[in-house]
């Protein structure tokens with residue numbers, strides 16, 4: 001609570017300092033809008049579906065795959081690596097989920113109508129926001145610029161999906177004044193259980209999500225602006241069919257205040273500083289499962305304070321971003337079991353024994369234009385990561401000499417070279433970086449993993465995971481289409497993974513044993529993707545993607561959750577006010593599965609989807625109506641990364657309507 | 662600006678309200694166990710020549726292991742009586758009038774620094790309307806023996822971490838195992854201390870009551886107490902913990918080992934007592950299988966605890 005007070009005070013001084021500057025406000029020089037807002041803006045929609053969830057949108061990226069534990073809050077895997085190895089931020093802010101079972105990846109705390117784009121960086125190029133191995137996913141919030149000619153903008157979107165009776169309403173509005181920008185969004189989604197390809201209902205797959213956001217920006221001078229942002233997200237009664245428990249309530253409040261200063265002259269172009277605070281609470285519930293003879297309450301909390309300050313420099317052929325990142329996170333998770341007779345005394349333990357993580361890092365990313373055709377990218381970071389376990393006695397049960405405090409240094413470096421020759425594009429790059437173990441890997445205590453059915457124990461003294469990475473891409477473009485091949489290879493030293501412990505016995509009801517997080521000597525990961533697109537006719541476009549990945553541990557055994565050979569191909573046709581899309585996507589049979597890590601072989605599957613949309617005007621407001629179907633053939637399938645082989649959704653007819661005001 | 666300030670204010674009011682309170686872990690630990698560290702007076706006996714103060718933790722004698730301090734004052738000279746021969750014999754009278762004793766230190770040892778005599782007793786049952794306890798204290802001062810025999814009250818042991826068990830070993834001898842520490846365990850590695858005692862069967866006929874030779878107990882020496890802690894609740898499925906250490910005797914006569922409790926709740930300490938030749942005096946191995954839903958089997962020799 002003290003921290004909050006300090007932050008309020010800080011905000012107070014910020015606000016009053018800006019009051020002073022306001023009075024000096026004079027000449028009306030237009031701010032360079034191109035600098036103030038992100039240069040590129042992808043809409044959060046896919047070609048198939050205009051009303052997508054954040055997860056569905058991410059799924060359209062070829063280096064993202066998902067571990068799915070139900071219909072909600074999928075865990076994004078970047079380069080076939082789980083969330084411990086990637087950095088997921090919201091506008092550069094670190095948010096940490098409060099669930100020991102990964103029910104709440106950061107992506108579950110935003111909604112598609114408060115995002116502008118999602119920035120995915122692969123490997124060490126994503127190290128700007130923090131230490132990573134797989135890369136970074138930055139969820140960029142909408143940010144309206146000052147002084148738009150159209151002062152008021154709004155959009156409303158509604159829809160219904162028939163398979164799980166999902167009904168959603170999304171609305172957002174913004175005001176853009178000369179001095180003040182205000183924007184907000186609100187959304188509500190509610191879905192019932194979905195049905196699989198055999199038309200069987202998948203129990204405990206319902207969800208209910210409310211999300212709202214607010215942003216206020218004030219132009220404090222011609223070249224500076226102050227911005228306050230907040231997101232509030234609440235999910236309740238969310239089923240996780242693949243887990244032995246559900247989520248009764250999860251709430252997140254994500255707030256920030258940012259001050260941005262532009263410079264007209266000199267090499268420093270922008271200086272942007274943001275203070276942030278976020279709090280996540282997560283309450284699981286297993287009383288909804290009659291098969292559980294024992295009940296366990298597992299609440300979790302995660303609170304983060306942080307600061308990110310960055311400057312953008314530009315001089316002739318050289319552009320650079322330097323970023324200072326700092327945060328403090330406290331993660332707490334409890335486990336309280338009740339004997340069959342619930343009035344009897346309970347049993348209690350911490351699954352995250354009040355673990356503090358503090359990180360401070362200085363990072364840079366630079367571009368140097370060698371010539372019109374070639375470019376050099378390079379950068380690096382040095383971070384300090386400090387952990388403190390308040391109730392270290394829990395960690396000492398399995399690791400009697402576990403240290404209560406641990407400081408790690410996390411360096412990283414990366415460089416890349418990009419060359420354009422005529423219609424060809426070539427790039428090569430490499431990277432090196434450390435990451436610290438996550439809270440669960442370091443300090444987790446009896447965290448039940450329902451995939452391999454083991455209880456997991458963290459080890460505070462694990463070594464840093466060190467990644468060596470090379471990547472390359474080659475592309476060819478014509479007026480009508482293009483083809484792009486990308487590959488990367490990671491050699492990861494001291495790869496952290498759970499291994500069966502001989503000591504100890506399980507605690508969780510369904511568990512078969514105890515695994516401890518240990519370091520493999522090394523592991524390797526290879527990712528390959530091939531993208532093609534072609535304009536068949538003026539209004540007929542084809543797109544296709546093929547991906548392949550392979551992951552091996554030090555004994556040349558397969559790593560788990562590596563996507564088998566997969567494909568996606570789609571056609572898009574526009575005719576007057578109509579648009580038609582159809583796509584096929586699927587995975588081939590999983591050949592390189594990993595029985596050692598609890599996987600079984602997943603057969604191949606194919607999904608066929610189609611949609612049509614119609615654009616018209618209501619009172620001059622552009623309106624789009626869409627109807628479509630996913631998994632038209634009603635195929636019964638589950639993917640390699642479906643937790644516990646839960647079946648995916650069968651045929652789903654979806655409709656949506658979007659009005660822009 | 663006002664709006665921004667207001668928004669910030671509202672946001673932080675929202676943040677400070679959590680739906681569910683976090684567990685106060687320290688408070689959680691003391692609900693089942695109270696740790697006593699102060700020795701307080703249990704009773705004071707004023708005889709013709711002496712004032713004898715009996716002190717124990719919390720001023721109470723409990724069923725199980727009790728360390729006992731005796732402060733003896735010569736009421737004639739008003740000086741404390743140092744370095745004398747003091748014996749201590751607890752006697753229990755049951756409903757049928759049978760008299761017996763319990764493991765105890767017969768000859769008390771004088772502690773120079775603290776100025777008191779120390780000993781211990783492992784009371785085997787609490788006092789009630791039919792069971793009575795008294796102690797016989799003999800003080801030998803300059804060849805003169807003074808005997809006092811106050812009645813004492815043995816309170817119920819509420820702290821299961823100081824539980825005890827009495828049994829007949831495979832060798833036909835009577836044994837007692839009493840837990841001495843930790844009084845208030847935590848989810849961690851705990852040093853586990855136990856006293857192991859044995860009744861010495863009298864070799865001669867009883868003399869005048871109380872004949873100490875009829876009520877002789879000794880500390881069991883150089884045995885090993887194998888330890889296997891488990892949670893017996895069906896919901897815990899015979900859950901155990903890693904890195905435990907069997908108990909072995911140290912110079913103070915007590916047995917020391919390490920027990921790890923992985924969570925709070927009911928635990929059973931399953932023991933196997935072995936003598937110096939590795940023969941099993943008592944105890945059986947228990948299943949190590951994880952059997953959710955089934956109550957954990959307890960060994961022949963065990964002590965239940967709860968924290």
Ligand SMILES: [Cu+2]
Nearest residue numbers: 099101103284
């Ligand atoms: Cu959860």
